[in-house]
Amino acid sequence: MAQPQPTPMTDNSTGMSYLDSLPRRVVTVFLPLLVFVFVLLFPFYWMAITAVKPNFQLTDYNNYSPLWVVQPTLDHIKYLLFETSYPHWLWNTVYISVAATVISLVTSVFAAYAIERLRFNGSRWVGLGIFLAYLVPPSILFIPLAIMVFGLGIYDTKLALILTYPTFLVPFSTWLLMGYFRSIPFELEECALVDGASRWQILIKVLLPLSVPGLISAGIFSFTLSWNEFIYALTFIQSSENKTVPVGVLTELVRSDVYEWGSLMAGALIGSLPVVILYSFFVDYYVSSMTGAVKE
Amino acid sequence: MANVAAAEPTHKRSFWAGIGQGRHVLGIAFMVPAAVFLLFFLTYPLGLGVWLGFTDTRIGREGVFIGLENYQSLWGDSLFWLVVFNTLLYTIAASILKFGLGLWLALLLNENLPFKAFFRAVVLLPWVVPTVLSAIAFWWIFDSQYSIISWALIKMGLISAPINFLGDVTNARASVIAANVWRGIPFVAISLLAGLQTISPSLHEAATLDGATNWQRFRYITLPMLSPIIAVVMTFSVLFTFTDFQLIYVLTRGGPLNSTHLMATLSFQRAIPGGSLGEGAAIAVAMIPFLLAAILFSYFGLQRRKWQQGGAD
Incomplete structure (x- = not known):
C-alpha cells in the first residue's frame, strides 16, 4: 500500500x-x-x-x-514593515508561489497519470523528456524568456513569474508524482474499471486520495522552489511593488553607501521564515520528495 | 437464442477496444497542459536562446543573423576564458568538498544517535532557506571590517588584522566556494543518507565477523552499494553549481578583478545590464556542452549493476 x-x-x-x-x-x-x-x-x-x-x-x-x-x-523589523515595500514583496512572493504551485500541481497530476498509468503510445519517451526538462537550468533560459515575456506584454507583472515558474516546477513534480503513482497497486484501478468507473473517476476517486502524501511532497517542494527563485524575478520584474522578497531585499534594501545590516538581516530572516515553518511541519515529506527525485 | 450468444462477444470486444483506444486519446489529452507549458516556455526558449546566440540582438532592437561572430569574439575574449576557468574551478572545488563533507555527515547521521530526527531536520535548513537570503547573511559574515570570523580568529590570537574576505582574489574565490559548500552539504548528506539506509546491516555484520576493518567495510561495502546514488546526487550538484548565479550575484558580482565571475553571471551582465542579448545568449549556450557531459555521466552512472540489486554478477 x-x-x-x-x-x-x-x-x-x-x-x-x-x-x-x-x-x-x-x-x-x-x-x-x-x-x-x-x-x-x-x-x-x-x-x-x-x-x-x-x-x-x-x-x-x-x-x-x-x-x-x-x-x-525591534527597530530594524519595524523599519522593514512600515517604511519599506517589504510587506508588498512578501505578499507578492506568497501570491506568485501559491499560483505557480497550484498550476504546476494540476498540470503534473494529469501528465504523471497519463505517462505512468495510461501508457499511451510514446509515453516512455515523454517521461524521459520530462526528466531532461528538469535538468535545464534557469541560467540558460532567462535571456530568451525575457524576450518572450516582453513580447507577450507581461513584462514587470506577477503573471510573468507565475507563467515561467512552472518550467522548472512541472518537470520536477511530474517526475515525483510518476514515482508515487508507480507505488500504488494497479489492481485498485482494475477493480474500479471493472466496476464501471471511468478513467476520470479513477483518477479523482481512487488514485488522488491515495496520493495525498505525494501531492503534499510535490506541493511544498514546488512552493519552496518558487519562493527561492531569483534569476527570473530579477530579470522580469522592474517596479518595486511587483518584486519578490529575495529580489526586493537585495535591490532595494542595499544602498551603495551605507549597508543597513540590521534591516538587511531582518529582511533575510523574515523572508526565510515562511519556508522554514512550512518545512518544519513537513520535514518527512520534504526529505522524501528530495530523495525520491534523486532515487528514481 | 443463437443471436444473443453471438452478440455478447462482439459487445465485449468493443468495450475493451474502447478502453484501449481511449487510453491513447485520453493520455494525449491529459498531457496537453504540461506539454503546452513545457513546449512554449521551455523548449521554445531553449531554441530561441540558441538562435539568439547567432544574432546581434540588443535590448530594444531586433537582431540580424551574424553567424558565429559572437562565438568568435568570445573565443578571443580573455575575460571569457577567465570566466570558464573560474566556473570550472568553482564547480570542481565545491563539488569535491560537498561530496566529501556530505558523505561524512551522512555517515555520522546514519549512526545510532539520540535525537536523530532532530539532527536530520536541522541539517537540511541551509538548503531550505532562499539562497539569496542566506547569501546576504554570508555577505555580512564576510564583511571586510566586522566579520565575525575575523573577530573570532583575532580573539584566539591566530591573526592580527581582519581578513579581507571578498576583496582579495584568492580569498574571494575561497569565500564563495565556502558559501556554496555550506548550502550544498545538506542536499548531498540527506540524499546519501537515504541511500545508506537501504544498505542491509547484515552485510556489515558479516564483514565484521570475517575480520574486516572499518575502512574495509566502508571501501568494499558502503561505497560500492552507494555508487549509483552518488552518481545521481553529484550530477545534480555539479549541474546546479556550474550554473550558479545567485550566490555570486549577491556576494561579489564577479569581483574582485573578475576572479569570481561565473558563466551565468557573465551571461547576465552582458545581456541584461549590458544589453547585448545575443552575446549573453551565446555565453549561456556555451554552458550546454558542459551540462550535457554531466548528464551523460549521470546516465552511465545510473546503470545499476546486477550485483547491486542482489543478482549474480
Missing part, C-alpha cells in the same frame, strides 16, 4: 554500535556532528542576532560582544 513515509525514518536499532566504546564514539561521531551542526546553523543565529541589535552595537566589537545582544531592539 501507499504508505506516507518509508519505515527507515524511525530506525532505533542499535546495530553494531555496541562494539564501539563511549569515549570513542564521542570523538568519532558526536564531536564532528556538533561541529557540522554548529557551522550549518551559525549563519542563522548570526542573522537573527543582527536583526535585533541596535546599530551602535553592530560595529562596536570592543565594548559589546558581537555574539550577544544587550537591549535588543
